[in-house]
Amino acid sequence: MVVGIGLSSLLHGSAYSQIPLPQAGGETTVHNRTSRAYEQPAPNLDAYWADLHAAGDIAFEAAFVTAPAPVNPGLGPLFNGTSCAGCHLKNGRGMAKQGQRVVRVSHLEATKLDPSDDPGVYAAETPAPGGNAFPVPGLGLQVQEHGVHGFAPEAVVQVTWQEQPGRYGDGTPYTLRSPQIQLYRPDNTPVGDGVLISNRIPQPVFGAGLLEAIAEADILAQADPDERNGDGISGRANRVWDVVQQAPMLGRFGWKANTPTLLQQTAAAYVNDMGVTNPLFPAADGSQDIDQETLTAAAVYVQTLAVPARTLLDDARVQRGERLFAEANCTACHLSTWRTGNHPIPALAEQTIHPYTDLLLHDMGTGLADGRPDFEASGNEWRTPPLWGIGLAQTVLPYSGFLHDGRARTLEEAILWHGGEAELAKETFRTMSAADREALIWFLRSL
Numbered sequence: 001m002v003v004g005i006g007l008s009s010l011l012h013g014s015a016y017s018q019i020p021l022p023q024a025g026g027e028t029t030v031h032n033r034t035s036r037a038y039e040q041p042a043p044n045l046d047a048y049w050a051d052l053h054a055a056g057d058i059a060f061e062a063a064f065v066t067a068p069a070p071v072n073p074g075l076g077p078l079f080n081g082t083s084c085a086g087c088h089l090k091n092g093r094g095m096a097k098q099g100q101r102v103v104r105v106s107h108l109e110a111t112k113l114d115p116s117d118d119p120g121v122y123a124a125e126t127p128a129p130g131g132n133a134f135p136v137p138g139l140g141l142q143v144q145e146h147g148v149h150g151f152a153p154e155a156v157v158q159v160t161w162q163e164q165p166g167r168y169g170d171g172t173p174y175t176l177r178s179p180q181i182q183l184y185r186p187d188n189t190p191v192g193d194g195v196l197i198s199n200r201i202p203q204p205v206f207g208a209g210l211l212e213a214i215a216e217a218d219i220l221a222q223a224d225p226d227e228r229n230g231d232g233i234s235g236r237a238n239r240v241w242d243v244v245q246q247a248p249m250l251g252r253f254g255w256k257a258n259t260p261t262l263l264q265q266t267a268a269a270y271v272n273d274m275g276v277t278n279p280l281f282p283a284a285d286g287s288q289d290i291d292q293e294t295l296t297a298a299a300v301y302v303q304t305l306a307v308p309a310r311t312l313l314d315d316a317r318v319q320r321g322e323r324l325f326a327e328a329n330c331t332a333c334h335l336s337t338w339r340t341g342n343h344p345i346p347a348l349a350e351q352t353i354h355p356y357t358d359l360l361l362h363d364m365g366t367g368l369a370d371g372r373p374d375f376e377a378s379g380n381e382w383r384t385p386p387l388w389g390i391g392l393a394q395t396v397l398p399y400s401g402f403l404h405d406g407r408a409r410t411l412e413e414a415i416l417w418h419g420g421e422a423e424l425a426k427e428t429f430r431t432m433s434a435a436d437r438e439a440l441i442w443f444l445r446s447l
């Protein structure tokens with residue numbers, strides 16, 4: 001087997017070790033760069049999990065309607081969207097608009113609530129132990145912008161876009177835009193000062209199972225809360241309430257890592273986003289619109305989606321862009337490589353993956369701040385989002401936006417909004433030559 005030994009030492013030799021592999025999601029990777037790239041089942045599922053994935057696919061697509069009805073009853077009475085797939089379009093991000101965005105609200109301190117005039121406060125919206133977000137009378141912790149027949153939406157969300165000009169180091173001008181949110185009660189009175197507001201777009205859902213399979217200790221080992229290594233970048237873990245464990249757990253999901261598991265993320269989406277009560281979040285009288293089987297299937301669906309393979313690996317611009325990405329220290333937060341640990345779903349365990357996230361919270365400066373704390377996350381902090389598959393975002397959904405509220409229309413704008421701990425990385429990008437900026441963007445497009 002001389003050939004075999006020769007080939008393997010060539011592949012693993014120093015000359016080739018710098019070349020990144022396309023297997024972004026380990027054995028869950030698919031070679032698909034079409035608009036359907038985020039919708040593929042992981043190719044390494046066994047028959048049992050493939051069946052559950054297929055059942056979950058149906059649950060994820062299912063549009064709920066007002067009860068009583070023969071299929072999928074239980075929508076509302078208050079809701080934002082009617083199906084998972086209606087917000088996470090083709091499993092990718094959604095738009096910053098009514099029916100897709102989620103506007104979270106809170107007070108910093110507890111306010112006396114009158115439950116009789118506050119039907120919008122679901123079980124998942126009541127303050128969790130250790131939480132620092134308190135419900136707003138009439139709104140709870142999340143604004144449902146729709147009601148079934150006979151129920152008024154909790155509020156009308158008015159968005160105005162504010163533009164601000166800037167310039168690259170070489171003088172080339174650009175314009176950034178950010179949304180200003182005003183909430184109006186059903187009687188048209190503006191929701192008063194002192195209500196903290198966070199406006200969030202739906203995130204891509206593929207690959208989330210792999211992020212759930214990373215060992216907690218490995219994530220905590222990346223945190224540098226006291227900034228000991230002096231690179232200006234800290235990285236803190238969120239600790240959030242786990243409703244199954246009835247204990248605080250590491251937060252991993254959502255723009256502020258405010259949810260510990262995909263099961264809880266799914267159950268909270270059912271009850272808060274669609275008004276669909278379920279085993280984790282039953283109605284006050286204990287009744288449930290869906291059973292455990294449906295809830296589990298929907299969670300397994302997002303856990304077992306494939307990650308699209310990288311592309312253009314031998315393109316010189318992409319290779320240069322990848323070096324610039326590292327040189328600008330983007331990799332300090334958008335950490336390229338992880339090894340997953342154990343997971344009940346065998347296909348997710350022991351995989352080498354390239355999500356480009358540290359799953360930690362970072363102070364991103366006042367430009368991106370929403371001012372609304374979420375468990376340990378401050379009003380300035382956001383979880384580093386994974387960048388895998390981001391090159392396909394606008395193939396999957398043309399005009400889809402980037403960052404937590406979809407304000408960035410392009411990858412360039414997303415980078416230019418970085419501040420706080422990422423100020424230096426942003427400035428490195430802003431002051432690059434046009435060719436270098438383009439190469440860095442080509443690297444992002446290859447993901």
Ligand code: HEC
Nearest residue numbers: 080081083084087100102200201202253254255266269273
């Ligand atoms: C009204 C729109 C809407 C609906 C309906 C909806 N989601 Fe979401 N989803 C969002 C938004 C917005 C976020 C980000 C939430 C945050 O940061 O607080 C999100 C976040 C997520 C995440 C976290 C992804 C990550 O990278 O951390 C998952 C997983 C998810 N949703 C799954 C689901 C499932 C499963 C359903 C159906 C049961 C569903 N969603 C229904 C809007 C929606």
Ligand code: HEC
Nearest residue numbers: 328330333362368382383384385402403404414421422425
């Ligand atoms: C200090 C940590 C940190 C550094 C350094 C950093 N980022 Fe980010 N990045 C984040 C966080 C946190 C967000 C989410 C911010 C938000 O949504 O408001 C983000 C968002 C993004 C997004 C948008 C992702 C999405 O899903 O919408 C892109 C693209 C991105 N970063 C690229 C880069 C590039 C390129 C660099 C280097 C020039 C860089 N980042 C440096 C933390 C960082």
Ligand SMILES: [Ca+2]
Nearest residue numbers: 074075076275
């Ligand atoms: Ca219901």
Ligand SMILES: [Ca+2]
Nearest residue numbers: 120139140142
């Ligand atoms: Ca509410």
Ligand SMILES: [Ca+2]
Nearest residue numbers: 224227231233
């Ligand atoms: Ca540091």
